[in-house]
Amino acid sequence: ILQTTSNGITESTITGEILLAGNNEIFFNITEPVHQQMQLTNNNTIIYYPDDMRAFNIEHNSTDLRTQSIPQIEPLDLNYYDQLGYKKVNETTKGDTVVIQYISLANKKNPSLITQKTINGNTAQLIVASNLASKNYLQLDFIEYGLFNEKEYIKNYSISSFNNGKLIEKTTYNIMDIKIADNTDLGRIKFIIPPEINIEVRSFN
Numbered sequence: 001i002l003q004t005t006s007n008g009i010t011e012s013t014i015t016g017e018i019l020l021a022g023n024n025e026i027f028f029n030i031t032e033p034v035h036q037q038m039q040l041t042n043n044n045t046i047i048y049y050p051d052d053m054r055a056f057n058i059e060h061n062s063t064d065l066r067t068q069s070i071p072q073i074e075p076l077d078l079n080y081y082d083q084l085g086y087k088k089v090n091e092t093t094k095g096d097t098v099v100i101q102y103i104s105l106a107n108k109k110n111p112s113l114i115t116q117k118t119i120n121g122n123t124a125q126l127i128v129a130s131n132l133a134s135k136n137y138l139q140l141d142f143i144e145y146g147l148f149n150e151k152e153y154i155k156n157y158s159i160s161s162f163n164n165g166k167l168i169e170k171t172t173y174n175i176m177d178i179k180i181a182d183n184t185d186l187g188r189i190k191f192i193i194p195p196e197i198n199i200e201v202r203s204f205n
Contacts, residue, residue: 001071002174008167018071019181019189029189037191048193055193059203071173073153075145076123081114096120103132122152135165148178 003014016030028038039046045058082088086102093099098118103111110131117125122145129137139160146155158172181189193199 002176003071003171004174005169005171007169017185017189019185021190027189027191029191037189039191046193046199048191048197050191053194053197055197055199057199057201059201071175072157073175073178075152075154076116076126078118078121078123081116086114097124135162137162146175146178153178 001016001018005012013032014030015032016028016036019027019029021027024042026040028036028040030036030038035049035051037048037050039048043059045060046055047058048055077083081102086104088100089103090101091098096119100116100118102114102116104114105111113127113129113132113134115125115127115129116123123142125142126140127137128140139162140157141160142154142157144154144156145152147153153175156172156174158170160170161168179185
């Protein structure tokens with residue numbers, strides 16, 4: 001996976017691999033810019049720097065770091081926002097492109113607005129605004145889809161943050177390859193911290 005983040009002034013790139021394992025575990029092997037290995041579970045994250053021989057155990061709520069760290073690869077269900085209780089307020093169709101707008105009535109004074117554009121049945125763009133007239137919003141562009149085990153997955157997408165209509169930050173994810181892990185992959189990604197290394201404990205709770 002290749003992750004690139006830019007704010008218009010500086011740009012940073014992270015290259016690595018992700019392993020989805022059993023017991024709801026996720027392993028990362030980051031190769032650039034620093035060799036870093038991570039193990040995520042529901043309530044903690046182990047971070048290991050092999051070159052520096054240092055390791056950290058970060059305790060967190062299940063909805064914190066875990067959710068933020070996992071790139072989106074599963075296509076969005078076209079009825080996703082209906083299922084969440086959003087109300088469809090507008091739908092337009094032009095050729096193979098459909099644009100649907102939803103509002104959330106959770107905050108009736110300032111309902112959030114979601115605009116979903118699909119092309120040939122796949123979500124191509126999402127714009128999520130905190131309220132109907134807001135110029136502060138997130139824009140997700142699903143650039144490329146791939147095929148694995150006869151199922152589509154999101155191969156390339158970006159997340160852009162806008163403040164007052166101005167682009168603040170853009171992060172692009174490029175999934176370069178996806179496959180079922182073999183023994184070589186397990187040995188490279190599913191790491192074990194040597195017993196002589198003291199694991200430093202941190203907490204985000």
